[in-house]
Amino acid sequence: MSKQLQTSRPSKKPLRLVLIGKTGAGKSKTGNVILNNDTHFQCASQGSSLTQVCKSSDAIVSENWVTIVDTPGLFDTKKNNQEILDEITKCIWMTAPGPHAFLFVVRIGRFTTEDLSTLELFVKHFGENIFKFMVVIFAHYDDWKRDGVNDHSDIKDFVKTLSLKLQNIIKNKCKDRIVAFDNTLKGFESRSQVSELMSIIDVMNKSNMKDENEYYSNGDYKKAHVVIQKEVMMEKYNLERQCFREEAKMQRQIEEATDEKVKKSLAKKQDECRLKWKERLNETNIQRNVQRQPVRIIVLKNVLEIGSAGLGVLGDIIPGPVGIGFKIAATVAGIFSNIFNSIYK
Ligand SMILES: Nc1nc2c(ncn2[C@@H]2O[C@H](COP(=O)(O)OP(=O)(O)OP(=O)(O)O)[C@@H](O)[C@H]2O)c(=O)[nH]1
Ligand SMILES: [Mg+2]
Numbered sequence: 158m159s160k161q162l163q164t165s166r167p168s169k170k171p172l173r174l175v176l177i178g179k180t181g182a183g184k185s186k187t188g189n190v191i192l193n194n195d196t197h198f199q200c201a202s203q204g205s206s207l208t209q210v211c212k213s214s215d216a217i218v219s220e221n222w223v224t225i226v227d228t229p230g231l232f233d234t235k236k237n238n239q240e241i242l243d244e245i246t247k248c249i250w251m252t253a254p255g256p257h258a259f260l261f262v263v264r265i266g267r268f269t270t271e272d273l274s275t276l277e278l279f280v281k282h283f284g285e286n287i288f289k290f291m292v293v294i295f296a297h298y299d300d301w302k303r304d305g306v307n308d309h310s311d312i313k314d315f316v317k318t319l320s321l322k323l324q325n326i327i328k329n330k331c332k333d334r335i336v337a338f339d340n341t342l343k344g345f346e347s348r349s350q351v352s353e354l355m356s357i358i359d360v361m362n363k364s365n366m367k368d369e370n371e372y373y374s375n376g377d378y379k380k381a382h383v384v385i386q387k388e389v390m391m392e393k394y395n396l397e398r399q400c401f402r403e404e405a406k407m408q409r410q411i412e413e414a415t416d417e418k419v420k421k422s423l424a425k426k427q428d429e430c431r432l433k434w435k436e437r438l439n440e441t442n443i444q445r446n447v448q449r450q451p452v453r454i455i456v457l458k459n460v461l462e463i464g465s466a467g468l469g470v471l472g473d474i475i476p477g478p479v480g481i482g483f484k485i486a487a488t489v490a491g492i493f494s495n496i497f498n499s500i501y502k
Contacts (some may be wrong), residue, residue: 171441172221172358173252173372177279178262179271180230183296184208186340187262188225191351192216198227211244213251213449219355224445226251230275243458245282250457251448253381255374258290258358259283265295265315265337266304268323276326283375288330289365290373292357298339312337334361377461384457388447389440396443400434 174191176184185198185208197214201207208229215224226248229236236244259279263272280287295301295312312335316327327335336354339346362371407427414420436442 170221172218172223172258173226173256174223174258174260174358175226175228175248175252175256176260176262177228177275178230179269179275182230182262182264182272183294183338183340184230184260184262185227187260187294187296187338188214188227190338190340190342190347191218191354192223192225193218193348193351197225211247211251215445219352221355224252226256241278246458246461249377249381250385253378253385253448255372255378256290257362257372258292259287259373260292260294260354261331262294262296262338264297265301265312266297268319273322283373285330286375287373288326289368289370290361291331292334292336292354292361293327293331294336294338294354296338296340298337299341302339332361380460381457384460385444385447388456389444392443392447393438393440396434396437400438403430403434 176188178184181201185200188198189195189200192214193216197216198212199207208227211226211228213224213226215222217223228248229244261276295315298312301315313333316324316335319327327333334357336350336357338350338354342350365371404427407423407430411420411423411427414423
């Protein structure tokens, strides 16, 4: 290659966050505020519940590549068990190999049994260990201050007014990891509450890393990780084939061109194309795209339902073209990788 290829995406530390909480607590809005853009998640209008399915979005925040999964207020939307399980499977898919933090969003001053039920639903599925990775976000801080029904401007004092059960969750289980969010703020003030959250997550991560668990994981997450890696491999193989065909076609055109000007312009086009392909073939980018595609979740659903059948033989246990695809991809990907490594790495 004539020029050193560079990728335009910065290599930031990935941070995977899951928003949980009851309907109307402010999860989607908080997600937008963290990602610094109101277009990531749709917010509910007064009194109606909006988010119906899990959605993932990402952006760079404080030097991290932050992926946030917004979840529906599972308990309040009266979903049946199967629908709840489907949403949890999606959440696992989108945050595999595991979330660095579960952000439990509560509307300050309105902590109810529904908030607790939502939390319990997640604890039931993910286990008590989830608390090691939990931060409580008190949203609607502006409303609470304006209501003036409290004598406490500090949320630490506010926590002392809560029921003993809630105080226990916050103090003993979440180790006082709390932060107030006024989602109506803009500019510097808005960013400073996000920075406070990021440093709480950072301290929590460091402490969890000492136990060799920077992010939350369980058996389902481990299975999801294996499935995603295989999907990434297949996707990479398909993209490399496309890229190979395009490269060969361009090379032929350059060799066949007789006019020097045309040759030069084709060579320039080839360089631009290689740059584009380098970006598309980047494994982190492929993985990000794979984890964004809801249709792929069906594969994970199959695996979780099959349970202990064994992950090493995914190609055998997953029926149909996907299973066959795994086997073919494993064999052929190696051959293609060698060719592409020489051009694109
Ligand atoms: N004043 C004020 N309004 C907020 C705040 N956070 C969220 N809201 C508003 O509260 C309403 C509900 O917020 P959402 O973020 O949609 O709530 P949600 O938890 O995602 O709700 P579901 O999607 O139904 O589960 C929206 O109108 C938001 O704009 C806040 O800190 N202050
Ligand atoms: Mg929502």
